[in-house]
Amino acid sequence: xxxxxxxxxxxxxxxxxxxxxxxxxxxxxxxxxxxxxxxxxxxxxxxxxxxxxxxxxxxxxxxxxxxxxxxxxxxxxxxxxxxxxxxxxxxxxxxxxxxxxxxxxxxxxxxxxxxxxxxxxxxxxxxxxxxxxxxxxxxxxxxxxxxxxxxxxxxxxxxxxxxxxxxxxxxxxxxxxxxxxxxxxxxxxxxxxxxxxxxxxxxxxxxxxxxxxxxxxxxxxxxxxxxxxxxxxxxxxxxxxxxxxxxxxxxxxxxxxxxxxxxxxxxxxxxxxxxxxxxxxxxxxxxxxxxxxxxxxxxxxxxxxxxxxxxxxxxxxxxxxxxxxxxxxxxxxxxxxxxxxxxxxxxxxxxxxxxxxxxxxxxxxx
Amino acid sequence: xxxxxxxxxxxxxxxxxxxxxxxxxxxxxxxxxxxxxxxxxxxxxxxxxxxxxxxxxxxxxxxxxxxxxxxxxxxxxxxxxxxxxxxxxxxxxxxxxxxxxxxxxxxxxxxxxxxxxxxxxxxxxxxxxxxxxxxxxxxxxxxxxxxxxxxxxxxxxxxxxxxxxxxxxxxxxxxxxxxxxxxxxxxxxxxxxxxxxxxxxxxxxxxxxxxxxxxxxxxxxxxxxxxxxxxxxxxxxxxxxxxxxxxxxxxxxxxxxxxxxxxxxxxxxxxxxxxxxxxxxxxxxxxxxxxxxxxxxxxxxxxxxxxxxxxxxxxxxxxxxxxxxxxxxxxxxxxxxxxxxxxxxxxxxxxxxxxxxxxxxxx
Numbered sequence: 001x002x003x004x005x006x007x008x009x010x011x012x013x014x015x016x017x018x019x020x021x022x023x024x025x026x027x028x029x030x031x032x033x034x035x036x037x038x039x040x041x042x043x044x045x046x047x048x049x050x051x052x053x054x055x056x057x058x059x060x061x062x063x064x065x066x067x068x069x070x071x072x073x074x075x076x077x078x079x080x081x082x083x084x085x086x087x088x089x090x091x092x093x094x095x096x097x098x099x100x101x102x103x104x105x106x107x108x109x110x111x112x113x114x115x116x117x118x119x120x121x122x123x124x125x126x127x128x129x130x131x132x133x134x135x136x137x138x139x140x141x142x143x144x145x146x147x148x149x150x151x152x153x154x155x156x157x158x159x160x161x162x163x164x165x166x167x168x169x170x171x172x173x174x175x176x177x178x179x180x181x182x183x184x185x186x187x188x189x190x191x192x193x194x195x196x197x198x199x200x201x202x203x204x205x206x207x208x209x210x211x212x213x214x215x216x217x218x219x220x221x222x223x224x225x226x227x228x229x230x231x232x233x234x235x236x237x238x239x240x241x242x243x244x245x246x247x248x249x250x251x252x253x254x255x256x257x258x259x260x261x262x263x264x265x266x267x268x269x270x271x272x273x274x275x276x277x278x279x280x281x282x283x284x285x286x287x288x289x290x291x292x293x294x295x296x297x298x299x300x301x302x303x304x305x306x307x308x309x310x311x312x313x314x315x316x317x318x319x320x321x322x323x324x325x326x327x328x329x330x331x332x333x334x335x336x337x338x339x340x341x342x343x344x345x346x347x348x349x350x351x352x353x354x355x356x357x358x359x360x361x362x363x364x365x366x
Numbered sequence: 367x368x369x370x371x372x373x374x375x376x377x378x379x380x381x382x383x384x385x386x387x388x389x390x391x392x393x394x395x396x397x398x399x400x401x402x403x404x405x406x407x408x409x410x411x412x413x414x415x416x417x418x419x420x421x422x423x424x425x426x427x428x429x430x431x432x433x434x435x436x437x438x439x440x441x442x443x444x445x446x447x448x449x450x451x452x453x454x455x456x457x458x459x460x461x462x463x464x465x466x467x468x469x470x471x472x473x474x475x476x477x478x479x480x481x482x483x484x485x486x487x488x489x490x491x492x493x494x495x496x497x498x499x500x501x502x503x504x505x506x507x508x509x510x511x512x513x514x515x516x517x518x519x520x521x522x523x524x525x526x527x528x529x530x531x532x533x534x535x536x537x538x539x540x541x542x543x544x545x546x547x548x549x550x551x552x553x554x555x556x557x558x559x560x561x562x563x564x565x566x567x568x569x570x571x572x573x574x575x576x577x578x579x580x581x582x583x584x585x586x587x588x589x590x591x592x593x594x595x596x597x598x599x600x601x602x603x604x605x606x607x608x609x610x611x612x613x614x615x616x617x618x619x620x621x622x623x624x625x626x627x628x629x630x631x632x633x634x635x636x637x638x639x640x641x642x643x644x645x646x647x648x649x650x651x652x653x654x655x656x657x658x659x660x661x662x663x664x665x666x667x668x669x670x671x672x673x674x675x676x677x678x679x680x681x682x683x684x685x686x687x688x689x690x691x692x693x694x695x696x697x698x699x700x701x702x703x704x705x706x707x708x709x710x711x712x713x714x715x716x717x718x719x720x721x722x723x724x725x726x727x728x729x
Contacts, residue, residue, distance in 0.1 A: 029703050040453030048397045055398075095687030098713040101455040104393060104409070106713060107687045108678075111387045127680030127688050210384050218385060274683075308685060 016329060017272025023325050024275050024306060031310055031318060035099060039311045043097055043105065046087050046293075053080035057237065058219060064229030074233045078240030079294070084113045085245060086296025087312070093122055095309040114241075115178035117207040120200060124180050130308050134253060134260045134281035142253060142260060144169065144176065145185045148352045150260060155355040162353035166346075173246035174238065178204060244294065251341040252301035255283040256348050257334040278305035279326060284319075284335035291338065292316065302333065404500040410448075411436045411503045415495055416474060423557040425480040425526055426492055427463065431473055432503055439475070439506030441465055441533040442603075442631070446504035447477065451490050457711045458487045461530035461631070462506065463561065465537040478560055480526040486708060510603065510631035512537070517601045520594060521549040522614045524606020525558060530631060531605060532561045539568045539575065548576045550592055552610060554583045588613055590621070597621050604630040645699060647721035651675060651729050652694060660721055666698065667716035670729065677716060677729050684718035691716060696725030 012020070057077025063069035089112030091097070097105040107126075111118045124140070132138040136150065143149045147166065148159045169176050181200050186192045194201075215234040220227035252258075259280040269277070282301040292299045293313075300315035303322055310318070326333040336344075371379070382391025393409020405412045413430040421427040439445065444461045464476040482488040495501075510530055513519075519538075523531050528551060538547060553559050559579065569577045580586035588610060594600070602623055604614045611630055618628055645662025649669055658673040660666070667689055670677050680688035684702050690713055698707045698719040706722060707714065716727070 025702075032703065036452040036454070038453070040450070044397065048401060051395060051398050093687075095690055095715070098687065098690055100453055101457070101712050104388070104396075106690075108690050109389070111389070113387055122686075122688060123680070127686040130685055131681040131683075210387070214385050218381075309687060 012272075012276065012329060012331075014270065014272070017270060017276060019272075020325070020329055020331075021270070021272035021275055023328075024322075025271075027318065027321055027325070028307055028310065031307070031314060032099075035311065039097070039313070040100055040102075042313050043088070043092075043311070046083060050080050050083045050088060053077070053083065057233075061219070061230045061233040062223040062226045064233045065226060070229065070233055070236075074236035074240065077234065077237035078244075081113055081237060081241040082244055082294050085241065086248070086298065087293060088296075089113070089118075090125075090296050090298070091312045093118060094126060096311045098309075113211075115174045115204075115208045115211050116180070117178070117203040120178070120181045120203060126308070130305065132266065133278055133305060134258065135263055135266050135277075136260050138263055138266065140180065140183070140185075144180070145183075147254075147349060149254060149348060150352070151356050153352075155352075159353050162349055166349045170243055170246040170250075171239065173242040173249075176246075178208060247338075247342055248295040248298050250345045251285050251338065252282055252298055252304075254345040254348060255334065255336075255341050256344060257332065258283045275306060276331065278302075279322075279331055280334075281305065282334065283341060284333075285338040285341045286335060287338050299338070302335075405433050407433075408435070412500050413475075413503050415497050415499045415501070417497055418495065421478050422480075422526075422560045422562070423555075424492075425478060425558075425560055427476050427478045428491065428495065429474055429476050430501070430503070432469075432475060434473070436503060437505050438469060439466060440511055441537040442510040442512065442530045443506040443508040444530065444631075445506045448502040448504070449487055449490065449495075451486065454712075456487050456708070457504075461508075461533070463529040463532045465533050465540065467537070467540060478526065478529045478532070480560075487710070508631060510605070510629055513601050516543060516545045518545045518599055519543075519547045520597065520600045520602045521547070522552075522588070522602070522604050522606065522610070523549065524552045524610040525554070526560055527606035527610075528560050529605075531603065532564055534603070535568055535575075536564060539572045542572070543574065546574045546576065548594055549578065550588070551577070551579045552582055552586075552588060552606065553579065555581055588617070590617055593617060593621060597623050600627065602628045604628065645720055645722055647696070647723045647725060649696075649721050649725045649727060651727050653729055662699075662720050662722075664720065665701065665717055666714075666719050666721065666725075666727060669721075670716065670727075675729065679717055682717045684715055687715060689716040690714070692728040694726040694728050697722040698725055 053076050057073050057075075057080055060069050060073030060076060064073055089110060092105050092110045093107050093112070095107035098107050103109065108122070112121075129139055129141040134142050136142060136152070143153075146169070147162060148155065182197055183192060187194065187197075215238065216231055219234065220230045223230050259277075261277055261281065265273070265277065279302060282305045284302050285299045287299060297312035297315045298304055300312070300319055303315040303318050304312065306322065307318065323333045379391065382394070383389065385391070386394035388394050390409050393407070396407040396409045399406040399408070405414060411433050413432040413436075416429040416431050419427045419429070439462050442461075444459050446457050446459050448455050448457045450456075460477045460479055462475050463478040464474065469475050479488055479491060481492055508530075512534055521531050521535075531549070535547070535549070549565070551559070551565070559565075565577055568575050578592070580588070580592065597618070600623065602614075602618055604611050615628060615630070619625075646660050648657060648659045649666060650657045651670060651673065654675055656673045656675060658669040660669045664672070667677060667679055667682065677691070678688055680686035692711060693707070693714045694711050695709065697709055698714055699705065699722050700707075701718045701720060707719075
């Protein structure tokens, strides 16, 4: 699909946007009113599954000197971490289950099994990314400050290394996420200094040492004679989680069908415009049910951005209605199989590592 | 009494936090333990319903067996009870109506609960709770306590406000309390008398106990003549509807009972603006000890900021939940949906809610 051009962007007038907001608000109210036992049962079932998989992984890991146990242990712990980060942590911290009044599922107190401190995540993701979604220069998730995704972003020679940076970000994704609040770009431009980030640094140190201690000191020490296998297994589990979650996240906003916006778009934005930006700035991917669960239903990125605090397992049923609403207003509903979305992102990363007038996909003369 | 945690316990707790990422590591395996047996959970205190008895009109006594790690209570104290209805946890406060001895001997406690007009939790408990169901309890609290040294006692109770007093009377009766005890019990009709069996039984076997029941539907309203002539040295305990409590305090004051000898406890959730449709109200931010009043246009976030507080917040449009916090009591209305909340404790978003009547926020 072609990226939206300026004419299409301005295609909806304010009356249509207001009507879009009403339709989506009605869908939101209808879904919120229906939340109840089914949702509570779902999330508690996932929490139980997570505990079982983590326990199974930790128990199998010391037997890692037997290859099938190594594979099963690392996979089990890796999937546990994926479930905990994506379907539990990410969604709980969005406030999707705050209505349950369950202190273990509270958005503001939840802490998750990754390097990134939960408070830092709540600030940079829930607030910054979800409020300023895809506004270039304001939403730092758009390219994570280190990737060049748009033609309008001036090319520099260091962008040639972009494919390597992309690979590194995928492999060390939990560290990338954890360092996000550091705002390296502002630091390097001197707009802020390290002093401004002191509190962040303290939290980062506390949380990262906790995570490193757990996976690479405590559990290996507990199983001393086979510690190397446990270290290797935990490393693999973390790697599995990093590769999977980075792929899911990249496919949410980086495919070229997802629209980016200028800062001007945000000023005096109406509710309809806000919804419009969320709808067109995100991309879904299709796949079997387990894939949606393991992605924390971020495979329904469009639905997630429209209703970030509605329990994510509801997105598949909401999705059909959103697609109908999009069709009614002629708004593109971005979706495609995971592999083709990922391929699209990868091509874009490669393409934008080169100057605009070089390589393939050069803009055709009008 | 809570013992100081040993260094080993502290160390294990620290270790548990590192490994589980949960502030209460004991709760980490609760999802699994709970699926084996709900009574095994460690992060909260489960309590099983042993039996349910009719206590009076619209009133039932629920007999619970709390998990062994519950910390117990003193006669006259209350506890918070958490029930889950359609996936939503509701926490309400009730007085324990049984004596501590029953907890020590049989591991049972009772809560005697009347249907609360317009309420949700009490009706649900009356209509849906069955033997064998599991609820969750908090620690007991409250300073409606018996005097340290025996003194003559006067109780003034109204309706189901008798419940904490039943626990105290059973305790006193069993210990053969050496001083006279008078209970003035106001009920609308005989059918509303709660704890009749215990009260008649005590009256029969405890000679220092003087029980007087007044039925208000027959016009027997509290007046000076109902009080004992000589109140000197009495400790007075009041529990009942607001009107009865206010009148009692006034009469006792006139009779020369100093305030420090009057003890009262709340009777039921205050009927916070249940009937009012007006938006706006006074908000107390309990942790900061600050109050603010709003007109129904100003969000709770703006009210807090106007009062000089700096609550955590983000988008100010209900998206990011950065300002989510606990409402202890009162009704709030969502600006997004126009829906009113329930009156009890729950998580709310400050930026998109306005008060409807008095509200308490835990920030």
